[in-house]
Amino acid sequence: MAAPADCCYLGFDFSTQQLKVVAIDGNLQVTNQSNVQFDSDLPEFRTQGGVHIHEDRLTVTSPVHMWVKALDLILEKMKNAGFDFSNVKALSGSGQQHGSVYWRKGARQALQHLDPGRDLHSMLQGSFAVQDSPVWMDSSTTEQCQCLESAVGGAQQLADITGSRAYERFTGNQIAKIHQFQTDKYNETERISLVSSFAASLFLGDYAAIDYSDGSGMNLMDIFTKKWSQPCMNATVPQLAEKLKEPKPSTAVLGSVSPYFIERFGFPEDCKVVAFTGDNPGSLAGMRLQEGDIAVSLGTSDTVFLWIKEPRPTVEGHIFCNPVDCHSYMALICYKNGSLTRERIRNECAEGSWEGFSRALRSVPIGNNGNIGIYFDAMEITPPAVGVHRFDKHGRWVATFTREVEIRALVEGQFLAKRVHAQKLGYKIIPGTRVLATGGASSNKDILQVLSDVFNAPVYTIDVANSACLGGAYRAMHGLVAESGVSFAEAVRKAPGAQLAVTPTTGAEEIYGPLLKRYAELEEKVLKDTTG
Template sequence: MTTLTNSCYLGFDFSTQQLKVVAIDGNLQVIHQNNVQFDSDLPAFSRTQGGVHVHGDGLTVTSPVHMWVKALDLILEKMKNAGFDFSCVKAISGSGQQHGSVYWKNGTRTSLQLLDPDRDLHSLLQDSFAVLDSPVWMDSSTVKQCQYLESAVGGAQQLADITGSRAYERFTSSQIAKIHQLQPNKYNETERISLVSSFAASLFLGDYAAIDYSDGSGMNLMDIFTKQWSLPCLKATAPMLAAKLCDPTPSTALLGSISSYFVKRFGFPEHCKVVAFTGDNPGSLAGMRLQEGDIAVTLTCLLFSYKNGSLTRERIRNECSGGSWESFSSALWSTPMGNNGSIGALHHGVDAFTREVEIRALVEGQFLAKRVHAQKLGYRIIPGTKVLATGGASSNKAILQVLSDVFNAPVYTIDVANSACLGSAFRAMHALVAGKGVSFTDTVRGAAAAQLAVRPNPSAEEV
């Protein structure tokens, strides 16, 4: 039984493989955690692997939007069954896997505003989406759309100057363009396009939620200087797109009070505020509370998105360690730093190395690539630098030791593995006082400090 005597704040994370939630009290202490694993907890969507469908071309990757809705139904029921007291929640926020997009059907806004609290969301929103399979960040099927976007705005560098990045296949602009080109009827049926983060916020708000600046900057659509949609990028993507997106909003924005649906069905207070949701990486950074010189590694990402992170580690674990993380770790401990010169650039079907060498080559190669990329962008390891690790692999000490050796810096972890959830709960708390000039740093100053996990080996820098 979870008994709350003070106000609390909820942070949700709609990630690739699961939906997670963390609740904190007014003293920044974690008082509840829960999750729904898409593959195992939602048998109706059992065709997903790792929360996604990889299509026959090997390039198109999507997730069923109804799976995300059903997951929210389930996690709230699990919290209710655990005795969680929703009446104490002052504010909620959340995060979502970045770049993924959701296409709301014409007329759905009215449906969101009139939800029947006697029915679950999944049944209420059965006919609410123009596109049932949402493209996600693992998709790489939009090469042509990327090429056109860059050409239309004056080249890759010009696009980067506007939006902060050249065109990437997973980015939302190219995914929207593909849907408009290949499924024009579906595009025309779409009333609003959301990111996964703003889609989730919309469910809680009972209305369409704006895309926040942070997550919006990963779409190849937002001018990062004006924080508004770039007209050339909109024009190069699809017609009438501005009306389908609506204006982006600050990440600290109070979007409104929670939908009456959640008040009546679960007992949330009417005054509970919904704070703008953001991307999972920004959410994780908020949860890790970086200081100057620190580096955050989410153990798929280091302030950047990679497709060859945890999923590749899981594949190599299955192929080389019989699916056992314990055997995977033993292989890391049994091989030397530097792996005698073997660095992983992994492809299917290459079997020229021992399993132990292949495992270390994978992990060292991933972290070396991250360090090199970070240094190219100006990051430097300075005295006092800490590496803060989060994500599922942050509990694996062997992986953390390799990370520490590669960056030649101590690695710290936080007690809560779900840093995106924790960061979202912190953000929910901060948003209530941000308008008074209170900084995020001051808001979370009393949170539990990160704990030292490993130090680099003395010879790491030389290797």
């Protein structure tokens, strides 16, 4: 797809702690970046880390007006810096997943009649029935989750429909809680948005549809029919569909920007608003994952993103509709025991030195002579188990390993776990599969070599500091041509590529194939011992 170099596409990300924007030109080069930090730039909302943590320590919310004011602020910053909005052909973006916004009756009229002489936040002051929006950090809806799973036949049945078992942070359960405990405010609500579709609504000057991909994180949408699941809706709130309306494809062009932005900032009249999505799906787009790829973020928590064709939902992990290909899916698995566990073992076994850690890792043959370690310093998410568990080549429990064996057992164990659970969700290694690595540990080539060997695929490194933002800009560009059959990969082929870091060691698959099976069996044993 050819595009004039002077045209521009914007990607926004309404994340937990800040609002970010990236501009790319027709050659997909980043030309402008800006951000608004909620705590420091908008101190009047008195957030910490962008949120309010309530007295029960379970309820976590963010002021919806803060997000509106942040958009005012970031656009003014760009305007004052001389950014030329007249070149913007399309915009899109993302929002923190699962958060919800409750538009008060009459808010649509306010959106449709914005005065370009005034700030958005001053005009939308009375437009929200719920002032503090529940966000993804909230864990106060256990009762609602239990009711939902019970109503549809259990956790696995719910996952089979919506891609995930019931989670406290998921939007349907948050809606059910507000309906139950803030009935008056719920009854004042004429439309419920996700943070992503709320952001799109601001630009559109009308209510924006929830997209398929972010809609997958609500415990409400059938990810296979891409329609609201009636059993899930019935178990949440009566007549909920009226407040949600039908979801739309993530590639959909929702319309042109509101006259407000044309007159106030100089956007062109034909600037299109492409559906916004969740931040995790946005990151998949920003990292330019392709079919068969896996992205591994090695940070405080380790996160795995997968592009899959034939999902197999389980009670672990999440399946979402793919934000750039309506015929595919993405899976997400999060592990609590990431870099902090690696740092603990480095401190104990390599005197705090990453160089010593790497040296020890190289000194032991791949496969660790059959020794396997499972290291859950904190209660893990996938699987829900805790403790350090060491096994020799015969599967017998052992109390200690040597320092070198301990280091390799940790790294191999973490990556064996990622492949085992990825395959449970439907992941398959196919010709051309790449592993895209990011996060702090991706700078260590010896760690990446183990990752490459376990997955039997080349590992590429990628800088994704603004991946959700960048994904929004890429998706804005793709949205203009998606209906004509242009694939996302084709639309963004000019984007800077990932860098090849390592390739699999010859013979690695023969060693790790049997180890994967053994690891899965030992993890199951640990799970039974921990919970039994």
